Amino acid sequence: MRLIELHVENLRGIRSIDLHLDGRNLVVVGPNGSGKSAVIDAIEFALTGSISRLKGAGAGTLSLKDHGPHVDYRDKLKDVVVRAKFVLPDGQEAAIERKMSSPTKPTITPTNAAPLLMKCLQTAATGQHVLSRREILQYITAEAGKRALGIQTLLRLEDIEQVRRTLVAVKNGAERKVNQKKTVLRNAESSICRPLNLQTFSEPFALARANESRHVLGGVDVAELCAASLKESLQPRAAEAACSKVNVQTVSTSVASLRTKANRWRDLVAAKVDRLGQLLMEVCADAVLRMNIRHQRLVELGLSLLGDDDRCPLCGTQWDAAELRRILEEREKSARASSPKVSELQKVATLLRTEADTLRAELRDLRRAATDLQIGESAATKQLADTIDAWSTCLDSPMDNFGTPAWPSRELSALLPSDSLETGLLGPLESAIRPYLEVRTPQDNAWDTLTQLEVLLNQLEDARDRYNAATVFQAKADAVHAHFESARDAALEATYDAIAGDFSDYYRAVHANDESAFKSKLTPSGPALDFQVDFYGRGLFPPHALHSEGHQDCMGVCLYLALNKYLNAGLLDLIVLDDVVMSIDTGHRRRLCGLLRDQFHNRQLVITTHDRVWAKQLKTEAIVDAQHLVRFSGWTVDAGPYYESDPNLWQSIASDLSRDDVPKAAWRLRREAEGFFEEACERLRARVVYAGDGHYTLGDFAPAAASMYKALLKKAKATAQSWKQTGMFDKLDMLDKESSAVLALCQVEQWSVNASVHYDRWTHLGKQDFEPIVNSFKRLFELFQCGTCHEMLYVITPGAEPVAVKCACGATTWNLSSREVG
């Protein structure tokens, strides 16, 4: 797709502009602040409905609606319009019009071109067609992660990334599932320990205990611990338990266990309770420590919230999940290390809480058994249970609870051992189960143990099956994820190698004189993209490590061009280079012209620059023809850029005057004349009074051009006379008289002495007064152009003195070399 025409109204610094590109390359040259980048903004707005410099990092509070319109049109968004006409890849022409009032709803004509045009616009939406100084930084000096993001956005890898994210989510889900199933499995194993009276689960020990019970019942050993064979070949007992309400054996064991734990608790409290109180007082009084704790908690919370989407749970920034986890764990570790007092406090509290939890669980089971055995609960037992609950809860977050009403009023040391525990719970329980224990035989107990074990083994086997299934699922998820990443890396590496190869070729073409052996490497490194370049054969380094700024800019342009080659997809031929060679010297720019001409002749280039020399090089190197080299010579807030390029200038002015719109006609004439006479000054080598700020207006160019024109004409006449070329002399004499008359009408030479004829007053004239000025300027323009080819005349100056004035076709030739006499 190529751009044919661009019409812009009231966008950024532009009031009204028409550019006729005809699908050819376009160069816009002008000083800083003359509106060049607004042309780029307009192209971008036409293609995407957005202006990238008004969004993203660094844009701050800028917005398209508030800062996209010309400053005087912020409240007239319907009048902010960009119309662009394109030739599509199938050869059809199509136009798109966007208004700032509804930038995402373009009008496309003809409507049957919409599907293909929209496809092209989707390609444009990646922004791959524009290179500005900002993008150069993105490619060259950015750190690897950001560079990867920028390049991957250009390569439109988001679909591939989406597949990877799905696989990562499944992989992480599988990992979580394995952990969950593992916990269930461990709990099932622990449950088996109690009836078998084991401290920790061990299958051989558990099997041995099961076989002990089988021996009691006259059975033989079974070879494996398995629910189905646990009671194999044993005679079922008629009454499995004399007490139908509780397993008396288990209650008996638990009573003994609680007594032991209560004693252990007493010792622990005696050793730690004072230290706990002291640490709590100190930590809670220290504001810095409290802040450290909050920070540590934030990091811990962040770790717990790390999800599948590789994003920071707090700010949403995208990360490599493993890298983010590593950083958070590092910070957590560092936060812990920075406050040993807090660490000690947490250690003591955790120790007490773990013990309190165990005590609480045993107490809960025995209180339930007491209820089942219809033993009335004493108030002291209930108070004991409630206090342990309260302590356990408070010790979970001691710093949050200390000093609050939630903090238990009863001292820890006053809790246990307590006579009330013995008299209120343990004693009555033992009394209640003693009769059952006395009448039970060892066979009864063995059968009960096996029955209980049978149930628990069923749960364990189920948990084991689920855990094994989860590990198989995890192994598959890991393998599929690894296959995808390796496939992606292989494909991307091939692409990156090709891009790096083209980049090196392009860079070598520009730097043939000083870096003819240049090479580079783009290497994916996790989610980042390392970029290294050769430095004069001394090894590979980051591009901004050793090369000069000019070299870096050149690398940016070359890398962009290499990427662009892979990105256009045959849809968008446009390449926009927005003032990107400022640090590249003249010699390398010339070679860059050669690269663009040789390698990118099938692309449409739109190049802006403030550098006239570069613009001239682009013209002499045939990147752009004279017709498509647009000069912006200045800018005002009311009129926008002054430029020369309207091929239908006189018709446009006539149209304005037919509507009595003198200000618009005056603005057009002034804008066109400014560019016209600037070029005339350059072509005729006219002397313009130097302006330190580089800001020139029509008042600087027109008198200088007119004066030089008259001087050259005078010299041409003298030359014709010296060669006795009467016919030529007469022709030049007529032209001289005509030019004097036209200049008198235009009053160009009067501008500096007579304010009432100055072009600044044109807008205040009536139509009748302005029409003669228009006609005079039309004749004035014609004086500077060849009557045959209509190209502007230029002076030939091989040495210090001009030797001829010519035109492009040769029909106009003024000899300036007089015949030497004698």
Add this chain to the structure above:
Amino acid sequence: MNHESPVNDRDLKRAVLAEFLSRVAGDDRLGEGVAEGLRTLIAEDKFEQAALAKLLGDDDAAD
């Protein structure tokens, strides 16, 4: 420098997925049906977490 061989984004994604399926098909650990199932999910544009988890043997994955 051959300028007439653009590799566009669609080619890149297609290349990655083709290579991915080829690697999966050659992995005996994954068992029968996984490669074909992945191919179908991709072809039918149903490459989603739940469907993928189910294909890989997550018993709890939603249908």
